Amino acid sequence: MSHTRLALGSALLMGLLVGAGCNSGSRSTKAATVAPTTSATTTPTTSTTTAPTTTTVTTTTVAWDTPYTATPAIQNDSLIALHLLAPDQILAGSPLGQIQLIDLAAGTVVSEGSYGSVSAFAAVGGNVFIGTGQPFFMQGGQGEVFVRDAQGNYTVSLDHPLTAITVAALGNDVYAFASNYTGNGDAATVSQLTANAVAWSQDVATLPSCQINKAVAWRNEIWAAGSDNLLSGGLRLFRGTGANFTEVTGLPSARTPNSANELQLVTDIQVINGELYISTVVTDPTVGNVITGAIYRSFDGSAWTTVATTPNDSPMAIAQHQGTLFVGLISGAVQSVDSTGTLVADTGVPTSTGAMSMIEVDADTLVVGVRGTAGAELIRRVTTVATTTVATATPTTTGTTTGTTTAPAMPAITYTADVKPILVARCTSCHSGTSLPAAVAGYPLTITNDTADYAETVNRTNPQTPDASLLLTKATGNAHGGGAVLTVGSAEHTTLIQWIQGGSVR
Ligand code: HEC
Numbered sequence: 001m002s003h004t005r006l007a008l009g010s011a012l013l014m015g016l017l018v019g020a021g022c023n024s025g026s027r028s029t030k031a032a033t034v035a036p037t038t039s040a041t042t043t044p045t046t047s048t049t050t051a052p053t054t055t056t057v058t059t060t061t062v063a064w065d066t067p068y069t070a071t072p073a074i075q076n077d078s079l080i081a082l083h084l085l086a087p088d089q090i091l092a093g094s095p096l097g098q099i100q101l102i103d104l105a106a107g108t109v110v111s112e113g114s115y116g117s118v119s120a121f122a123a124v125g126g127n128v129f130i131g132t133g134q135p136f137f138m139q140g141g142q143g144e145v146f147v148r149d150a151q152g153n154y155t156v157s158l159d160h161p162l163t164a165i166t167v168a169a170l171g172n173d174v175y176a177f178a179s180n181y182t183g184n185g186d187a188a189t190v191s192q193l194t195a196n197a198v199a200w201s202q203d204v205a206t207l208p209s210c211q212i213n214k215a216v217a218w219r220n221e222i223w224a225a226g227s228d229n230l231l232s233g234g235l236r237l238f239r240g241t242g243a244n245f246t247e248v249t250g251l252p253s254a255r256t257p258n259s260a261n262e263l264q265l266v267t268d269i270q271v272i273n274g275e276l277y278i279s280t281v282v283t284d285p286t287v288g289n290v291i292t293g294a295i296y297r298s299f300d301g302s303a304w305t306t307v308a309t310t311p312n313d314s315p316m317a318i319a320q321h322q323g324t325l326f327v328g329l330i331s332g333a334v335q336s337v338d339s340t341g342t343l344v345a346d347t348g349v350p351t352s353t354g355a356m357s358m359i360e361v362d363a364d365t366l367v368v369g370v371r372g373t374a375g376a377e378l379i380r381r382v383t384t385v386a387t388t389t390v391a392t393a394t395p396t397t398t399g400t401t402t403g404t405t406t407a408p409a410m411p412a413i414t415y416t417a418d419v420k421p422i423l424v425a426r427c428t429s430c431h432s433g434t435s436l437p438a439a440v441a442g443y444p445l446t447i448t449n450d451t452a453d454y455a456e457t458v459n460r461t462n463p464q465t466p467d468a469s470l471l472l473t474k475a476t477g478n479a480h481g482g483g484a485v486l487t488v489g490s491a492e493h494t495t496l497i498q499w500i501q502g503g504s505v506r
Contacts, residue, residue: 079369093118
């Protein structure tokens, strides 16, 4: 087995992660200003002279900054996995094994130590499980799962003979997927730690000839995605619980058919608006370069839609924010998918050589873990909305205009004024409270914390197809434990659709 072959699979992915970047240049933190939108409006007039009218102008400003830069900087390190530990508190893991606790509100950073190459975080109760690996650049030792307790103490939870582990939680269970990135067709294995067990049930299932890159809980199962553990191969996806995992077939592919030098890997897997999203990259494993990337989604795990493709670039992380899918790319770009499905570059993104991980902190804040020009950095996108009242020019009406009126413009539908009252009237009887059944708690509402409720609600909207939003399909009784609480076509249902169409304004 040659050294080239060692640079396979997620080790290859790691090669992308720690490989030399090609971008350099100054960091820019300029603010992008979105054109002001005018809500409210002229009153109908019937006389020839009218009193000056005031207009409320809402200005939305998006600005990026860099709340964390690794010191000392380790060249080519990045933040590859992020976990929201508490509001404004982020656990950030790097491919070179560093874990930081970044407090965005306090502006503090605490280094929590050095572990294996971090792949993913999975929270159960007050514990956070951390899947790590020992890829070729870390001597290829054992894959390990660490557990961080609520006090911030770390212990080894699982030592595994295979070199890399990724983790995911399903309810109170933790699953660890261990892989060996040899390119020899080696199998991956599944290990499980159930809620009250002291020890792991190791290797309860075997996933033949594959490597697992990422896993997530969806529809009461774990979905684990990766690729063939070969020099050239396609995507692999498994679903299941306990020892019963089955392969999901029929995934789309961005590979050239029958190509001998193309391996398609999984870079991220997320549940967004009730659908499963997978971001992928096609690489040439002999030289390690990116050929193309693609993002797919499915509402049922069998029918798949291509959300976007990224020629010559790789999507590394995906997240929903402000009703839009955001994508972080290996080129350092951060893009969002517009209403026509086209990827649009965000402006003012600080320069980096790879946008590797991403999470929404709250409705106005998205953070991206990057490979900064010197080392690991966290960059942040903050949206601020300012409202000002200005006097507008008097609309002049000539002649006698008895009975002629200007139709009032439709006032913007907002979360606070229009959507929240519907949720309080129709949803919170079941969806808020202290000891909700787990399934209902999937959509938790507090009534008192608008920021949290707004974020949970926007996360269940589908801006491309508003009436297909999980928020509405559930509310109208489509596979909903609460039955039909809204009627299609009712005033409340129409308001929710118009709110999503209008951009889910806070
Ligand atoms: C009578 C109780 C009840 C009411 C009222 C109710 N729900 Fe639910 N809801 C449930 C139950 C039970 C579940 C869990 C089972 C399921 O997924 O259907 C659920 C699940 C959901 C989910 C999926 C959970 C997730 O993870 O995203 C959404 C979304 C949802 N409800 C939206 C709504 C909305 C919106 C309203 C109000 C317009 C509403 N519900 C009102 C009982 C209710």
